[in-house]
Amino acid sequence: MGNTAVIVGGGIGGLAAAVGLRRIGWEVRVVERASVLDDAGAGISLAANGLRALDELGVGKAVREAARGQYNGGTRTPRGRWLARMDGAALEEAVGTPIMGIPRATLHRLLRDALPAETLLIGAEATPVQETGPGAVRVGRGDMILEADLVVAADGIGSRFRGRLFPSHPGPVHNGSTVLRAITEQAVDLRTDFELTWGRGAEFGHIAFLDGRAEWHAVLSLPAGTRFADPLAELRRRFHDWHDPIPALLDATRTDAVLHHDVNELRTPLPSYAVGRIALLGDAAHAMTPNLGQGACQAMEDAVVLAAALAAEPSVDAALTRYDAERRPRSQAVARAARQAGRMGQQLSRPLPVALRNTVMRLTPSRAAVRMILRHHDWAPPELSRPDR
Template sequence: MRGTAVVVGGGLGGLTAAVALRSVGWEVVVLERAPEFGEVGAGIGVMPNAMRALDALGLGEAVREHGTPRLPGGVRDHRGRALGHLDADELERGGRLVAIHRADLHRVLRSALPADSLVTSADVVEVEPEVRYLVDGEPVVLEADLVVAADGIGSRVRSRLWPDAPAPVYAGTTAWRAVVDFTGPLEIGQTLGPGTEFGVLPLAAGRVYWYAATLSAPGLRADDELAEVRALVDGWHEPIPALLAATDPRAVLRHDVHELASPLPGYARGRVALLGDAAHAMTPFLGQGACQAVEDGVVLAAACSDGASVAEALARYDRERRPRTQAVARASRLVGRVGLGLRNPVAIGVRNALMRSVPAKAAVSGMTRFSGWRPPALSARPVGDPPA
């Protein structure tokens, strides 16, 4: 069927769903609670699976223009000793990872939507039996054949329609992120230290996205977060010190990592579908959180494109997305436990020895377990054409 869809939440997952639904003929309105559309954050690694989804929407090349040049990648211990390394050809064997500033990716997605479909300062108060929201305190009512709840890990739609669902929990990790200008030689890199990791993702135009994460009690904050990171990785190998030296303290973001540790029994109820973090917020240790939201949007549109009823389409969406996203969430949690989750020197030594013993071919095979996903076919109508 075709109809009218309301997307609650204008983040990466919500915008992807809006673009994908429009591409198969739906009229779409996106309701964003913030006063303007935009993405708060630093960089994001768009894994090959999500890049294929963006290619299916005709947006992949625009993302690549803003993203990572072709580079090798590797994992090291905090003293700089290699635990695994792949040259550019090997790294791209399962598809190319593209790191991009979140704001640039958000802008690419917005560019595929008409301005009048994007509504800001929209405080959604109800989605059943109709969508009701407030703008400057004034109520607005929308009729919708489909509602997509893409309102994040603290989803109010989820809490209303799935009242028995467990709340998000703290995952035991706090993280820092920043984007800096940096011209030195770099590769895509991850460094594992006791209870801590540091990642480097070069972007386009001489910018670099770095992140650090460590085991921590929740809610801790410092007046100078950059100084906290410097102390955390003191004595670690280059280019980590140089990147931190190039970082403006005001550019550093910090957040505690939360997840939906108890999987939901379903992602659809009535005409409402949960998407992205609202459905399956996960830890970041596989770099798949936002990528799974992008997948969600394309699969939802495919399910809504073949003449089925909304109920049938959402049942298909749930069948296809719930097992995969919950498997990714479990795997990400496990990777965190054997990555920055290790503090014991003996356990770290065993892990590092095992990582060094893995051949490049096996490493690539492991990487493609989730990144090898390919999107379903969508209709041929180009993105940006008016709905039929």
């Protein structure tokens, strides 16, 4: 088996895959169409499974040092009543770590730092070259072709490679929600590490960072394509009477810092994550709603499992068969759970279902809540066999 790979997409999943493949001795090139590799975004919560994947990739220590543990907080009503409290200490006791919050750009930088600069080819589009073979991609608009033993398509929810491999697949669909998010410009006086607040057809949440700033997000039940001339003004109007610190978070944010995206997902599961010498990874394979905070964690799991399979199996074909068998059932189960969590959260809008959900949440013991979280967080990565071992 050869040991060269082209990874299409320089997001968190693509970079994690590059780090993992290099750790097993592969030569890697990452092709990213964006001209600047900064993974623009707000914040991210890393659960134990994602942190364990990062440990196996060799960057877990650096990520933990840059992240803030989520020990307290939970879920509230717009008036501030607690529906469920977070017990980060109990979660840490169960799996060895609390959930940790970190700016997405910081995580992206730490993954980039683990790669030689020459690994990254930015500002270039990549497309499959079928006439040359399944392990080749055309880069840019010219005739530059990169051939490799493996192509990893980590090109996001709108993946061109997925469209080529599965032309009859319906692709991503809108789930009925849109999300606005940002990182505050300065530190905010917060009493909790993480919160979600569920109203009728709306959600507001925050993640506190190590430097005192915070990421906030607002999810609204709205048609795809809905946009606001002044997003902060619109959010102040919608959330002005919700509990503290929601107004303070909005006041600490610049208007030009607000990101606005519709929530889309691959509702129809793919029949395989690998075709020929092309492997799909991350959102290209299993884009899910953000309700469980597992999107990036699942992509990093993909990266570790792919590298481990390539290190252990005698051929690329055998490795990709193993990768698909290990990753597809788990990631698609997590995607289903995320979709269900959204239906029981912000997407509820009628008074009776909202009241029933709130009652169930208030009556659920904290130990039971921890057990539910562990279904997705308690994952052990395969060990990567490195040439230096």
